[in-house]
Amino acid sequence: MELCLKVIPNRSKYAQIKRCYCEKGHDGRCEEFPYLKHLAHHFKQVANKIKRDATKTTGAAWKSENAGPNRIDRWVMLLSDEELEQYGIKMMALKQTVVAKLREKAASYEDCMAVAAKLTWIVYQMLDAPEAPENIKKHLEACFGKFQAGATKCIVCKMPLSFRSFSQAKRGRAKIETAHMNPRIHNANNVGFAHRECNIAQGDKTLDEFYTWIAQILERVQSSTS
Amino acid sequence: MELCLKVIPNRSKYAQIKRCYCEKGHDGRCEEFPYLKHLAHHFKQVANKIKRDATKTTGAAWKSENAGPNRIDRWVMLLSDEELEQYGIKMMALKQTVVAKLREKAASYEDCMAVAAKLTWIVYQMLDAPEAPENIKKHLEACFGKFQAGATKCIVCKMPLSFRSFSQAKRGRAKIETAHMNPRIHNANNVGFAHRECNIAQGDKTLDEFYTWIAQILERVQSSTS
Numbered sequence A, B: 001m002e003l004c005l006k007v008i009p010n011r012s013k014y015a016q017i018k019r020c021y022c023e024k025g026h027d028g029r030c031e032e033f034p035y036l037k038h039l040a041h042h043f044k045q046v047a048n049k050i051k052r053d054a055t056k057t058t059g060a061a062w063k064s065e066n067a068g069p070n071r072i073d074r075w076v077m078l079l080s081d082e083e084l085e086q087y088g089i090k091m092m093a094l095k096q097t098v099v100a101k102l103r104e105k106a107a108s109y110e111d112c113m114a115v116a117a118k119l120t121w122i123v124y125q126m127l128d129a130p131e132a133p134e135n136i137k138k139h140l141e142a143c144f145g146k147f148q149a150g151a152t153k154c155i156v157c158k159m160p161l162s163f164r165s166f167s168q169a170k171r172g173r174a175k176i177e178t179a180h181m182n183p184r185i186h187n188a189n190n191v192g193f194a195h196r197e198c199n200i201a202q203g204d205k206t207l208d209e210f211y212t213w214i215a216q217i218l219e220r221v222q223s224s225t226s
Ligand SMILES: [Zn+2]
Pocket: A004, A005, A006, A020, A021, A022, A026, A029, A030, A031
């Protein structure tokens, strides 16, 4: 699908260009997330989660003492230390481990926007997901292919995921999270959803590394008990 | 081995009885952790870790907003809400999830002391571990059996663990952690060490549950790719 991509005026303090992701030649005003309108109206929490996970670094790990900037646009982390200093972000003042984590989450604006659309496409294919309005379905299917109802699985454990999990929590944490087949790459081909426990178990391994790792664990367990 | 178990006067604000864990009829003054003397002298960090992990609840999870008491003696968590209130700990004021985590870490003083001794016994059997002085070796072997040099493995992944891992960190976190075969039981039969990543992957599952879980993941991955 050809996109409008006109620049949308915005007041981001990082002088970020934002673009319109409606179909080229669309009616009405330009919008960054046209395909999220339906979810934003009926399931605001889910729409906000998609936007946030697609575009922001996570913050939890440095909420404590060595706090770096909490939840920042991923593309801002593509800027150099010098450029960031102009925006009041002093990378040199942060712990090296925090810097590494922030830099690892860096992604271009274009990749982040593609991730948001891909996650929305995935959400609509969850068990118990609401039905997408025809125009949104058409838009997302033009980008990523036909919807298969209920086809969405946890990218780690391959169990079907239910849309209801978005409103379920375990010990105060959401039950499903945005996840990456390779945790160091944030683009549309590499994202999906996973159970929180699966995402945590995967850690900073790629999925391939994770499966190899657990297969080796099971081999050692078997040989140590036999 | 018969232990002295005389009460050691102490100034714990929770009116806790502390006891001597030297051999019965020992010379010199009574001590809680006689078998830790050698590590405390040469590897203070390791000795402190053993004491702390054996006797204290962990704090990381509630360091943030809903802060409960940070690192508290595990046996204090056996007291009722009313008793705790007398010590200025208001369990009712904490989030339910925090209370659950704290209560889950509860263990008797006796179990905690046995855990400390067991962990010390395990440490001396790590690869590259220092040699235990004869009296300490004798004490620990009387409690838990003969040392096997280099026999200590990660309780999760069954890879040999090196004493050097105690001074290694990954992203600012220690590489090995005290771990539990069943995360809800804190006693000498149920503890060991694990790689941080292994401990995290195990999460709140028992080891048996964890192995079953990862075996099922691998089955689903194989059937979804074949
Ligand atoms: Zn437009």
